Every structure is written in C-alpha cells, then in structure tokens.
Amino acid sequence: MKKIIALFSAGIMVFSLMACSGGGGSASNDSAPNSTSAGDSGAQSAAINFDQFSGSGDNEKFLIEMIDRYKDQNPHVDIKLQSYGYDDYFTQLSAKVAAGRAPDVFELNYENFVAYAGNGSLKSLDGTGIDTSVYNDMALKAFSKDGVQLGVPNSFSNVILIYNKELFDRAGIAYPTNDWKWADAMAAAETIRALDDNIYGYFHPLSFHEFYKTVAQNDGGFLSADGSSFTFNTPQNIETLTYMVDMQLKTNVMPTEAQLGGMGDWDLFKSGRLGMIINGIWAFPDFTRDCDFEWDIVVEPGNIRKATHFFSNGYVVGNESGVAEEAAKFITFISSNPEATQIRLDAAWELPPVNDDSIISQYKAKTPPANREAVFQSLDYLVTPPVISQFAELQDIVGRHLSDAANGIMTPEECLESLQAECESRIDLSK
Amino acid sequence: MKIAKTNNGLIALMFLLPSLIGFAVFSVLPMIVSMAVSLSSWDGLSKLILFDDVSGFFQEFGIGVANYSNIFATPELYQVLGNTLKFVAMYIPLMLIAAMSVGLILAKGRRGSGVLRILYYIPVITSWVAGALIWRWAFSPEYGIINEILKIFGISGPLWLQSAQWAMPGIVLASVWKDMGYFGLMLFAGLRSIDAGYYEAASIDGAGKIRQFFNVTLPMLSPTLFFVIIINIINSLQIFPQVMVMTPGGGPGGSTMVMVERIYTRAFSYYQMGYASALSWILFVVIFLFTFIQMQLQKRWVTYDV
Numbered sequence: 001m002k003k004i005i006a007l008f009s010a011g012i013m014v015f016s017l018m019a020c021s022g023g024g025g026s027a028s029n030d031s032a033p034n035s036t037s038a039g040d041s042g043a044q045s046a047a048i049n050f051d052q053f054s055g056s057g058d059n060e061k062f063l064i065e066m067i068d069r070y071k072d073q074n075p076h077v078d079i080k081l082q083s084y085g086y087d088d089y090f091t092q093l094s095a096k097v098a099a100g101r102a103p104d105v106f107e108l109n110y111e112n113f114v115a116y117a118g119n120g121s122l123k124s125l126d127g128t129g130i131d132t133s134v135y136n137d138m139a140l141k142a143f144s145k146d147g148v149q150l151g152v153p154n155s156f157s158n159v160i161l162i163y164n165k166e167l168f169d170r171a172g173i174a175y176p177t178n179d180w181k182w183a184d185a186m187a188a189a190e191t192i193r194a195l196d197d198n199i200y201g202y203f204h205p206l207s208f209h210e211f212y213k214t215v216a217q218n219d220g221g222f223l224s225a226d227g228s229s230f231t232f233n234t235p236q237n238i239e240t241l242t243y244m245v246d247m248q249l250k251t252n253v254m255p256t257e258a259q260l261g262g263m264g265d266w267d268l269f270k271s272g273r274l275g276m277i278i279n280g281i282w283a284f285p286d287f288t289r290d291c292d293f294e295w296d297i298v299v300e301p302g303n304i305r306k307a308t309h310f311f312s313n314g315y316v317v318g319n320e321s322g323v324a325e326e327a328a329k330f331i332t333f334i335s336s337n338p339e340a341t342q343i344r345l346d347a348a349w350e351l352p353p354v355n356d357d358s359i360i361s362q363y364k365a366k367t368p369p370a371n372r373e374a375v376f377q378s379l380d381y382l383v384t385p386p387v388i389s390q391f392a393e394l395q396d397i398v399g400r401h402l403s404d405a406a407n408g409i410m411t412p413e414e415c416l417e418s419l420q421a422e423c424e425s426r427i428d429l430s431k
Numbered sequence: 432m433k434i435a436k437t438n439n440g441l442i443a444l445m446f447l448l449p450s451l452i453g454f455a456v457f458s459v460l461p462m463i464v465s466m467a468v469s470l471s472s473w474d475g476l477s478k479l480i481l482f483d484d485v486s487g488f489f490q491e492f493g494i495g496v497a498n499y500s501n502i503f504a505t506p507e508l509y510q511v512l513g514n515t516l517k518f519v520a521m522y523i524p525l526m527l528i529a530a531m532s533v534g535l536i537l538a539k540g541r542r543g544s545g546v547l548r549i550l551y552y553i554p555v556i557t558s559w560v561a562g563a564l565i566w567r568w569a570f571s572p573e574y575g576i577i578n579e580i581l582k583i584f585g586i587s588g589p590l591w592l593q594s595a596q597w598a599m600p601g602i603v604l605a606s607v608w609k610d611m612g613y614f615g616l617m618l619f620a621g622l623r624s625i626d627a628g629y630y631e632a633a634s635i636d637g638a639g640k641i642r643q644f645f646n647v648t649l650p651m652l653s654p655t656l657f658f659v660i661i662i663n664i665i666n667s668l669q670i671f672p673q674v675m676v677m678t679p680g681g682g683p684g685g686s687t688m689v690m691v692e693r694i695y696t697r698a699f700s701y702y703q704m705g706y707a708s709a710l711s712w713i714l715f716v717v718i719f720l721f722t723f724i725q726m727q728l729q730k731r732w733v734t735y736d737v
Contacts, residue, residue: 091699098704100478115702119476257593261574262567320478393701396680404684407593426505 046323047078048330051096052107053089054155054313055349062347066340070333077326097121097318104321105331108151109313110142114391116316117145123317125149128328134336138382139353143314151316154335155344156353158310158378159213161185161301162283162369163276164269165294167192167199176276178377180301182217182243185276189253192275201253203265203277206244206406208395209309209385210278215240216307216383222398223386228429232420233413240303241412245405257407280311281375285348288368297369299378306381312353351375389431397422469498469708476702498709507693508710512717514599515689519667521603526614526663527656529607533615538622551612559609563676566605567592570677592677595684602673602687609673614659621655622648653733661725668718671695690714 055063060083067079082103084092090112096102108116116122125132126149132140136156143151161176168175171191176184189201204210212222220236223229231237247254260268266283268274270290278300287295300308315331317324334340341352341359348366352359364372388394398419405415444451467481471492481488502508533551537544554562569576570591578588589597629647638646649656671691674682681688681696690710698707 094475094699094702097477098475098479100480102478115474116476119474121476258572258590261571390701396696396700399680400685403680404595407590407683409595409684426507 045076045078046326047080048105048323048327049080049082049103050105050330051082051084051089051093051103052315053084053086054107056083056085059347059349062343062349063334065343066334069337069339069343070330073333074326074329077330079330100320102318102320104323104327105315105317107154107313107315110311110385111391111395113143113151113314113316114387114389117150118389121319122150123319123321123324123328125152125317125328128325130328130332131336134354134356136353136355138310138379138384139312139314142312142384143316151314152331152335153312153314153353154331155350156310156312157281157350158308158375158382159210159278159280160297160299160308160374160378161276162269162279162287162295162297164272164274164291165296166272167195167275171195171275175296176298176301178299178374180298182301182303185301186247186251186253189247189275190251193251193253199273199275200255200268201275202247203254203268203274203279204244204247205265205278206248206402208398208402209311211241211244211398211402212385213307213309213383214244217302217305218243219304221386222394223388223429227386227388230420230423230427230429232423233416237416238412241402241405241416243303245412248406249408282350284369295368296371297374298371299374299381302381307383308378308381309383309385310379388427388429390427394423394427397426465708465711468704469712470495471705472497473704474702475698475704492705494705498706499713501706502709502713507688508713510685511688511690511693514685514687515668515670517599518603518606518670518689519664521600522606522667523660523663525603525607526610527660529611530614530618530659533611534618534622537615537619548616551615553612554609555613557609559672560676562609563605563673566601566608566673567677570601593683595682595686598678598682598686602670602677605673605677606667606670610663614663617659618652618655621652625651650734654735657725657729657733661722664721664725665718668714668721690717 050067052063063083064081067081071077071079089107093103093106102121130152132149132152135153139153139156140149143149143153161180163176165175168188171188171194173188173191176188185202192199192201204214215221215237218236218240220234220240221231224231248256252259255268265274265277265279266286269277269279270287272291272293299306315335317327317331321327336352336354338356338359341354341356344350344352345359345362351363360376364376366372385391386394401410401415401419401422404410405412410418464479464481467485467488468479471489472494473479473488473492479488480491537548537551570578572578572588572590572593575588575591577591581588591597591601625648629651630643633643633647669691670689674687674689674692675695678687681692691714694707694710694714697703697710
C-alpha cells in the first residue's frame with residue numbers, strides 16, 4: 001500500500017513538473033502576437049480580435065451589420081467577433097489578458113476602464129490619427145486618463161424622471177416640470193400614493209450611482225475637493241440619505257423590497273401602479289412596447305442644485321495589439337461613423353455618443369416620450385463618479401451600506417458613519 | 432516476487448495516468464501558480480509572466496507575505512470565517528437529520544419508494560442557479576410560499592433574505608433541500624448493506640426499534656456517516672453559487688459574505704488576484720485542519736468491523 005502511495009505521489013510530482021514545463025513552452029509560443037499583419041504580399045491584411053458584451057443577445061445582429069459595413073469598406077481587414085453576456089465578460093477578459101492573449105479591441109464599462117487604464121494595459125489613441133471631434137465631449141472624456149485618450153465611447157445613456165401621466169390626471173395634480181425640487185416630487189408622490197394601497201408614487205433606486213448623484217444635488221459628495229479623504233458623514237450627505245430612505249420607510253411613497261416581493265421596478269411602472277421612476281433612457285424601448293398608458297419624461301428633480309449622471313461603454317485597444325492602427329480605425333467606425341450610428345439608432349440601442357445633428361434630431365423626433373428634449377437638457381447637469389483605483393471595492397462597500405439603510409438595519413447617520421470608517425480603513429486614496 | 436510487485440505498481444500507475452494528468456494540470460499546477468500569485472501584487476489585468484520569467488515576475492510584483500498579513504489585519508476575514516462557520520454549524524446537523532430521514536424512508540422499501548427516490552433526487556440534478564432563484568421567490572417576505580405557509584399557523588414570517596438574522600438560515604434551508612437527496616441515497620445504500628441478521632439477533636435479545644437504531648444501525652452505518660460528514664464539511668466551507676444568486680453582494684449587513692464569495696469578489700471584481708490567492712490558501716488550511724481533526728476523531732466513533 002505504501003509503495004503505491006509513494007508511486008502515486010511520485011507520479012503527481014513528475015506530471016506537475018511536466019505540466020509546468022509544458023505550460024512554459026506553450027506560453028512562450030503564445031507570446032507571439034495573436035493578430036497577424038501579413039507583410040509578404042504588401043496587402044497589409046489584418047485580423048482584429050474583437051471582444052465585447054453590450055452587443056450580445058438581441059443586439060448582436062446590429063453589431064454584425066456594422067462590422068460588415070466596415071469590412072465592405074476595408075476588405076483587407078478581418079474582424080473576429082467574440083460576444084459574451086455581461087455576467088461572464090469581465091472574467092473571460094481578465095483570463096485572456098492574464099494568459100497574454102488579450103484581444104486587439106475590447107469593450108469596457110466605465111468602472112473597468114478605470115481599472116485597466118490605471119494598469120497601463122491600454123494603447124493610447126493619441127497619434128493614431130482618429131477624429132475625436134465627432135464625439136460627445138462628456139462621453140469622450142470618460143475614456144481618457146491624465147489627458148491621454150485611451151478609448152472611445154460607443155454608447156451613452158443618462159438618467160431622467162419618467163412619469164405616468166394617467167396617474168397624475170387621476171390624482172388631479174400638475175405634471176412634473178424641469179424645475180422640480182425634491183419637495184415637489186415628494187408632495188406629488190404622496191398624493192399619488194393616497195390613490196390606492198397598491199399604487200406607489202415614486203421609485204428612486206438606492207444604489208451607488210444614484211447616491212453619488214443625489215448627494216451632489218444636495219451639494220454633498222463622497223470625497224474632499226482634493227480627493228485625499230472621504231466625506232461620507234457630512235450633514236448634506238446625511239440629509240440626502242434620510243430623504244432617500246424616508247421615501248421607503250417613512251412616507252412609503254416608494255415600495256420597500258419586501259413590498260416589491262421580487263417584482264422589478266420596471267414591471268411596477270409598466271403595470272400602471274407607479275407614478276414616477278428615476279431611470280435611464282435605456283428603458284424607452286421597453287416602456288414604449290409594454291405601457292398601455294401615456295408617459296413622459298423631465299429632467300430629474302434636484303435640491304440645492306440639479307445633478308444628473310450618465311453611463312457609457314467604450315471600446316479600447318489592447319497595449320499588446322500588433323494591429324493597433326487598424327484597430328483604432330475600426331473602433332472609431334463602429335462607434336461614430338454615420339452609417340454605424342444610424343444602425344444603432346434604428347435599433348433603438350441606446351444613444352450614439354456623437355454630436356451629429358441629423359442623428360440627434362432623429363432621436364428627438366421619436367415618441368414616446370414626447371419630451372425627449374429633456375434627455376439633452378439633463379446633460380447640462382452631469383456629474384461624474386469619483387475616480388479612484390479601488391472603484392469596484394468602493395462601489396461594493398457603499399452598495400452594502402445603502403441596502404442596510406434601506407432595510408432599516410442602520411439609521412442614515414449610523415450608515416454613513418460606518419461607511420466612512422470602512423472606506424477609511426480599506427481604501428487607499430493615495431494610489 | 433519483489434519484481435512482480437513493482438510491475439504491479441507500474442501497471443497500476445498506467446491505469447491511473449489519465450486521471451493523474453488531469454489532476455496535475457487542473458489541480459496541482461493551479462495550486463503552484465496560486466501560491467506564487469499569493470505572494471505578489473499582480474492584479475490579473477496584465478499578462479501573467481510567471482511561466483516565462485519567474486524572477487522577473489517577483490521583481491515586478493513580489494510583495495512577500497504582505498497579502499497574508501493584510502488579510503489577518505482586516506476584520507473582514509473574521510466576519511467571513513464567522514459567517515462560513517455559522518453556515519456549517521446550521522447546515523451539517525440539519526442535513527444529517529434530513530438525509531437520514533430520506534435514507535430510512537427509502538430503506539423501508541414500501542410501495543412507491545422508487546418514485547420517492549426520484550423525487551428526492553430531482554433537486555440534486557437541478558442547477559444551483561435555477562434552484563436558488565426559486566428559493567428567492569419562496570423566501571419573498573410578502574408573497575413567498577414560506578411565509579404564506581407560516582401565516583396559516585398564525586406565525587408572521589421574517590424578512591428572510593433581506594434580514595441580517597435570517598438570510599443565512601434561508602440559505603441553509605435551500606442547501607439542505609438541494610443536497611438531502613444525494614446524501615440520503617448514500618445513507619440508503621449504507622443501510623441496505625447492513626445484514627438483517629443483526630436486527631433479528633437484537634430483537635431476540637429484546638432490543639426495541641429505538642435501541643436497534645442506536646446500537647445496530649448507527650454503528651453499522653458509521654463509515655458511511657463519516658464519509659458523508661467529511662464531504663459535507665469540505666463542501667459547505669466552500670459554499671458559493673447559492674450565496675451569489677440568493678444574496679448578491681454579501682447579503683444584508685454582510686451577513687452572507689462567505690470565503691469563496693470573497694475570493695471571487697476580490698479576484699474578479701476588485702482585481703486583487705494576489706489577495707484572493709492568499710485568501711484561497713487560508714481557506715485550504717482551514718479545510719485541511721477540519722478534515723485532519725475529523726480523521727483523528729473517527730477512531731473514537733467509526734466502526735469498520737463488527
């Protein structure tokens with residue numbers, strides 16, 4: 001028996017050694033660029049590996065259409081598209097990067113852009129000759145670091161107040177306006193809530209992104225002006241969190257998680273039982289299809305000042321790419337070329353992040369909502385999230401604390417004190 | 432004679448080769464890599480040059496045992512270990528009672544036990560994601576079936592997954608539902624292998640059903656029970672999918688943050704591969720200690736020969 005065990009372990013050692021050297025061999029083979037720039041014929045043919053998540057599922061056919069248009073114009077380029085669902089994407093991407101097989105072009109959301117940009121894994125697009133003047137400024141800036149452009153935005157969406165006109169009519173109150181403040185919104189929400197036990201007035205998700213924006217509406221913030229310390233437990237922030245928690249726990253114009261009972265906020269709105277919802281413009285196609293009542297939008301209410309926020313995904317070029325110039329041209333095409341943006345617009349696939357008047361006027365002409373102008377008016381009040389290297393960790397800690405406050409486990413004061421303490425101990429702002 | 436023995440060993444090794452290769456490539460090699468990464472600040476967002484240039488890797492990323500000392504210095508580890516042990520402490524006894532009941536019901540061999548066997552086994556082959564989603568619905572405080580049933584008995588149910596006290600018990604219940612069929616079937620196999628003669632002898636000696644259970648069934652079943660307990664403890668120290676689906680983000684007040692969930696979050700959400708690898712090794716040591724202690728204790732209660 002002992003001999004077998006000895007042989008067994010010897011075998012493991014031998015094979016693990018073999019596997020090690022084998023792994024080394026294959027890794028060094030792989031370190032050759034995985035994209036080819038054929039030089040023999042002088043045809044400059046290039047293959048671009050392209051990984052992305054936002055155009056997976058239903059939207060993939062539109063993305064393929066854009067790629068086909070690009071290939072028509074650039075027959076020497078071959079695009080190898082690899083789509084993943086959002087849930088798998090970032091794990092797959094980091095596994096590829098770790099193995100030295102990063103795609104030439106890949107998509108990043110803002111949070112992950114911060115992580116990759118900080119690490120030096122992205123190619124600078126400055127000097128590649130691409131035209132960045134066509135992009136919306138705010139969205140473009142989101143994909144630069146220290147003045148260096150490291151990516152281009154492919155989509156852009158901001159957040160507005162969406163309201164159910166019929167519930168306002170039933171309650172006999174005036175529709176929201178762009179000048180509304182928190183107090184106006186809450187007064188209307190309470191009147192709508194009083195209509196019926198199953199009807200709610202307002203839905204404002206208590207999440208990281210919503211919270212950093214709402215504190216800005218109250219002149220608060222997460223970080224000190226120089227970004228060197230956390231400022232979670234300030235009176236402005238406590239007032240903001242109290243406002244957001246009270247709408248669930250005190251006035252109950254917003255359903256608690258228990259009252260929702262697993263129902264989604266969109267479904268609640270679509271069922272005609274919700275007066276107002278703070279949500280993104282990506283809800284438009286869904287609401288247009290599923291709401292059998294009239295609805296419209298305005299700029300979301302502020303308090304001391306107005307503040308709105310946006311989400312953007314972008315395409316970047318990997319630092320190790322052997323076809324960086326072609327790749328830069330390609331990402332500019334699919335994110336900003338009129339043909340490509342038209343496809344994106346026709347598919348109602350978020351708002352193309354460009355300054356093209358014809359695209360924007362087409363976007364505004366679509367109804368509902370009738371007041372699409374509010375989407376653009378909201379851009380005047382944009383605030384951006386704090387940029388720190390441990391962004392994902394911060395987001396997690398804040399999210400966990402906010403849900404504790406929403407569930408009444410902690411009071412807003414306790415929540416923000418504990419948040420301040422945890423962030424101070426876990427997040428290094430000097431990095 | 433000696434030569435023949437060695438040959439036998441070699442032949443055995445040949446038979447073991449296919450699984451040994453898999454073990455080496457998918458277990459031993461990743462373990463070696465994770466040990467190296469745990470001593471580094473590598474974040475997973477650049478190429479892992481460990482295979483090409485070990486000294487270069489450590490020159491660029493090496494930070495000694497800093498990850499380990501950081502882990503032990505933050506309260507998170509103790510909270511997470513506490514949550515994980517809380518799960519083990521609730522899950523193991525409940526699981527054993529449920530699996531034993533399944534085993535005993537099946538062993539009775541009444542009509543319809545074939546159907547029961549299938550019914551008990553269905554959760555085992557159900558994917559954890561689907562199962563956990565169903566349980567999330569069942570635990571819904573206002574509309575969930577669990578609180579509806581409690582209401583019949585005049586009990587107003589807790590908030591379950593939205594409450595810091597009840598989120599973990601909720602996950603324990605779902606886990607028992609998922610696993611009791613598998614371990615029940617295992618105990619059933621163990622029960623079937625007990626010779627009926629022992630029971631006859633015991634009843635001739637005047638032992639009642641309860642006495643028979645404790646003095647015949649349990650000792651005869653102890654090797655199976657031991658196996659079930661060891662596997663269960665190892666598995667439950669590594670709970671992950673049910674936690675991720677039922678209480679994403681660590682649950683209310685971080686009450687369901689467990690070891691593997693933290694390892695995953697640190698590695699793939701915070702991009703702290705070094706920290707996550709170090710956390711994995713700490714989990715390995717914890718599991719090793721648990722298993723070692725059980726191996727030592729088995730001498731006191733496991734009966735291999737009667």
